[in-house]
Amino acid sequence: MPKSKINNCQNYQSQLSAYFDNELPTWKRHIIRWHLKRCANCTDRYATIQQTDKLLNYLEPVNTSEYFLSNVMSRVKTMQTYENAQRSVINRIGSAVENMKSWIRGNIRAYNPLYMTGFVFGVVMMVGVTLYSPKIEKLNPFNQSNAEASEVNDEKLISFEVIPQDQPKRFLKIR
Amino acid sequence: MIVSDEDLMLECRKGDMSAFELLVRRYQDALVNYIYYIISDFHRAEDLAQETFLRVYKSASRYEPRASFKSWLYTIATNLSRNEIRNRARRKTYYLEDMVDENEDVYHSQYMVDTRFQPDILYEKKERQQLIRKTLKQLPENQRLALTLVTYQELSYEEISEILNCSVGAVKSLIHRARQNMKKLLIKVGIGESVNAQI
Numbered sequence: 001m002p003k004s005k006i007n008n009c010q011n012y013q014s015q016l017s018a019y020f021d022n023e024l025p026t027w028k029r030h031i032i033r034w035h036l037k038r039c040a041n042c043t044d045r046y047a048t049i050q051q052t053d054k055l056l057n058y059l060e061p062v063n064t065s066e067y068f069l070s071n072v073m074s075r076v077k078t079m080q081t082y083e084n085a086q087r088s089v090i091n092r093i094g095s096a097v098e099n100m101k102s103w104i105r106g107n108i109r110a111y112n113p114l115y116m117t118g119f120v121f122g123v124v125m126m127v128g129v130t131l132y133s134p135k136i137e138k139l140n141p142f143n144q145s146n147a148e149a150s151e152v153n154d155e156k157l158i159s160f161e162v163i164p165q166d167q168p169k170r171f172l173k174i175r
Numbered sequence: 176m177i178v179s180d181e182d183l184m185l186e187c188r189k190g191d192m193s194a195f196e197l198l199v200r201r202y203q204d205a206l207v208n209y210i211y212y213i214i215s216d217f218h219r220a221e222d223l224a225q226e227t228f229l230r231v232y233k234s235a236s237r238y239e240p241r242a243s244f245k246s247w248l249y250t251i252a253t254n255l256s257r258n259e260i261r262n263r264a265r266r267k268t269y270y271l272e273d274m275v276d277e278n279e280d281v282y283h284s285q286y287m288v289d290t291r292f293q294p295d296i297l298y299e300k301k302e303r304q305q306l307i308r309k310t311l312k313q314l315p316e317n318q319r320l321a322l323t324l325v326t327y328q329e330l331s332y333e334e335i336s337e338i339l340n341c342s343v344g345a346v347k348s349l350i351h352r353a354r355q356n357m358k359k360l361l362i363k364v365g366i367g368e369s370v371n372a373q374i
Contacts, residue, residue, distance in 0.1 A: 053326065064224075
């Protein structure tokens with residue numbers, strides 16, 4: 001067989017599967033059909049594809065068990081109730097956050113810059129006190145007595161009095 | 176009037192359970208068969224098909240009818256089947272159906288109870304089906320998926336390309352090679368030659 005003919009046939013043969021599955025445009029289908037009428041080799045190849053497909057279709061489809069649908073639906077319902085429960089928790093948290101927001105807006109009038117500044121200052125102070133409480137305690141005049149007391153206690157703990165033992169004035173004479 | 180899958184899915188998104196049930200009814204047999212041909216284990220195939228439908232329901236709220244519902248459904252099933260094959264390879268699990276030939280059709284054979292068939296014909300038919308199934312299993316994963324989708328699910332090359340996430344040209348060559356390999360393997364097991372005489 002000439003080389004050009006082999007190459008030509010190889011091109012056709014690579015398209016045969018798509019031709020069998022009706023996946024080629026009409027003009028290509030016409031060309032392949034025309035070629036198949038003239039080329040015995042390609043016709044054999046096409047017959048092989050048909051044979052293989054017949055064999056594959058020899059497998060019979062299995063039937064799904066009768067409980068398949070009910071199983072799916074019950075699993076979906078279980079999932080739905082779980083999701084609803086989860087959603088209700090999320091909704092509760094969301095509504096609590098919304099309430100808090102509205103309370104803050106109502107109370108400090110968030111749109112007023114003066115109140116807003118006060119609010120921010122308050123928050124900063126609270127955070128500062130929480131984070132740096134030991135340093136601020138020293139500056140706090142109300143805590144001074146406590147500081148003093150603690151100093152005294154420290155002194156008490158540290159200082160001690162040394163009482164020298166006096167020499168006895170008279171010694172007992174031992175006879 | 177037949178309602179399209181996409182419309183049913185949109186109804187399902189609104190919370191209509193009957194629409195979802197109709198979708199399950201439409202695709203349950205096809206999907207179980209598809210997964211069964213891929214993983215060769217009927218009971219696991221049913222589990223995976225159920226899982227596929229659950230995933231569809233879960234993502235129903237986010238569903239946008241851009242691609243066809245069928246492609247989307249088969250994509251989920253394909254991914255689950257691929258995971259199953261990989262997990263099985265990792266755990267080195269062997270199923271009874273792979274190891275025992277006779278066990279294969281115990282649960283889902285229609286003609287086991289049908290007395291019209293002669294025992295020898297029945298046995299021959301069963302054996303041939305077993306051989307074809309085993310041969311199909313020997314194909315590389317992507318070739319097997321493409322061949323199963325085109326032969327048993329009758330999907331177009333374009334839909335298969337969406338499912339396998341590759342070009343239409345790649346699907347064309349995959350199917351071409353799959354058929355060639357299948358033919359060779361069938362001849363090897365001795366049922367490829369005289370097919371016309373046997374069927």
